[in-house]
Amino acid sequence: MPQNTPRGYTYPLYTDPMNFPAQIQDLATDIDTDMQSLVNRITAARNYAACHIVASGINQAVAANTDVACTYASELYDNTGMVNLGVSNTTVTFTQTGLYLATARATFLPNGNATVGARQLAFVTTSTLGTVGRKSITGDQVVATANNLTVLFWAAAGDTMQVIQRQNSGASLNTSTRTLQVAKLGEL
Amino acid sequence: MVAFTPNRAYPYSQPSDSADVPAALQALAEAVDADMQAVIDSVTTRPFAKVSSQSPTKQLFPSDVVTECTFDYVDVDTAGISNLSNYPTRLTPSSAGFWVVWGMVEVSSTAGSRTKDVFLRANGVDISRYEQHAVDPTGSAPNRMSLGAMSFMNGTTDYFTMTFTPDQAVTDHKIGNKQMACFRVTAT
Numbered sequence: 001m002p003q004n005t006p007r008g009y010t011y012p013l014y015t016d017p018m019n020f021p022a023q024i025q026d027l028a029t030d031i032d033t034d035m036q037s038l039v040n041r042i043t044a045a046r047n048y049a050a051c052h053i054v055a056s057g058i059n060q061a062v063a064a065n066t067d068v069a070c071t072y073a074s075e076l077y078d079n080t081g082m083v084n085l086g087v088s089n090t091t092v093t094f095t096q097t098g099l100y101l102a103t104a105r106a107t108f109l110p111n112g113n114a115t116v117g118a119r120q121l122a123f124v125t126t127s128t129l130g131t132v133g134r135k136s137i138t139g140d141q142v143v144a145t146a147n148n149l150t151v152l153f154w155a156a157a158g159d160t161m162q163v164i165q166r167q168n169s170g171a172s173l174n175t176s177t178r179t180l181q182v183a184k185l186g187e188l
Numbered sequence: 189m190v191a192f193t194p195n196r197a198y199p200y201s202q203p204s205d206s207a208d209v210p211a212a213l214q215a216l217a218e219a220v221d222a223d224m225q226a227v228i229d230s231v232t233t234r235p236f237a238k239v240s241s242q243s244p245t246k247q248l249f250p251s252d253v254v255t256e257c258t259f260d261y262v263d264v265d266t267a268g269i270s271n272l273s274n275y276p277t278r279l280t281p282s283s284a285g286f287w288v289v290w291g292m293v294e295v296s297s298t299a300g301s302r303t304k305d306v307f308l309r310a311n312g313v314d315i316s317r318y319e320q321h322a323v324d325p326t327g328s329a330p331n332r333m334s335l336g337a338m339s340f341m342n343g344t345t346d347y348f349t350m351t352f353t354p355d356q357a358v359t360d361h362k363i364g365n366k367q368m369a370c371f372r373v374t375a376t
Contacts, residue, residue: 032193046375146319181338
């Protein structure tokens with residue numbers, strides 16, 4: 001009765017019938033399957049979900065004191081279908097469970113209002129963590145303000161995320177360029 | 189006629205082959221050995237690099253001029269990503285994939301600038317921006333502006349840079365402490 005090593009490689013015993021071609025094929029095939037599984041695992045560990053979407057110079061209105069989800073117009077990279085701008089131009093859907101790094105930027109154009117206030121970005125997810133990052137900086141009456149936020153957080157497959165912009169200048173203003181990059185951290 | 193396994197192409201004898209057990213085992217062992225070595229060689233550490241400016245001579249950033257930050261010291265580089273002798277402003281990822289880039293400039297509180305504008309760029313095109321407005325309190329410590337971004341890089345010619353622009357400045361800036369780093373998140 002042939003035996004197996006702990007990894008499942010088959011070898012004959014002295015009591016087994018002598019059939020070298022069949023026995024070496026068994027061994028070669030077992031190693032082949034095991035090695036291919038290892039190679040597949042290495043490849044998968046290097047190739048986790050990531051996306052990069054932008055709206056470059058496309059104005060979006062942000063009313064005062066109102067949460068407004070950033071809109072995007074172009075996919076520069078998306079290796080697992082995290083984004084479908086035709087269905088939603090605001091939402092990223094996590095396709096894999098794991099630890100994610102996300103970076104976002106929005107350029108708030110000035111509206112000339114004497115009340116300047118703040119320009120805020122937040123990462124809002126549907127995961128149990130909810131809002132995973134928020135950053136608010138001082139705006140300006142006459143020149144643009146670019147806010148930038150980087151967060152590290154856990155998300156499950158099926159969760160979604162939006163970047164929420166908000167400002168309290170007392171009047172509406174536009175954001176012009178918005179970028180969002182999301183990547184699950186690979187193991188290798 | 190020797191046959192081969194389906195995935196890794198390991199050779200094994202068939203009943204029609206001559207009964208040369210040592211030769212057949214040697215061929216299989218050598219094929220597995222070479223394949224295992226190739227797989228081990230493919231498992232490299234995550235490529236990353238960090239560069240900074242250590243020179244006592246601070247870099248000049250003229251007011252209202254977009255200027256690339258220069259670096260003169262390699263803190264770490266595991267994959268030939270930096271080449272500061274020829275490209276003192278660049279990090280050039282040496283393998284294709286989705287990469288994180290991070291940058292920091294330390295802006296003196298006495299420089300007299302009201303608006304400070306930092307970009308991270310891939311091939312000269314901005315991928316993130318941090319523009320803030322503040323008149324620093326007298327005597328405050330230098331402000332370190334840091335930001336992150338991600339982008340797919342082709343592993344050969346694509347490169348990261350960081351620019352700094354003092355807008356609305358009453359004087360040009362001189363900055364000593366600048367840092368930029370990058371690492372690969374996913375391989376494809």
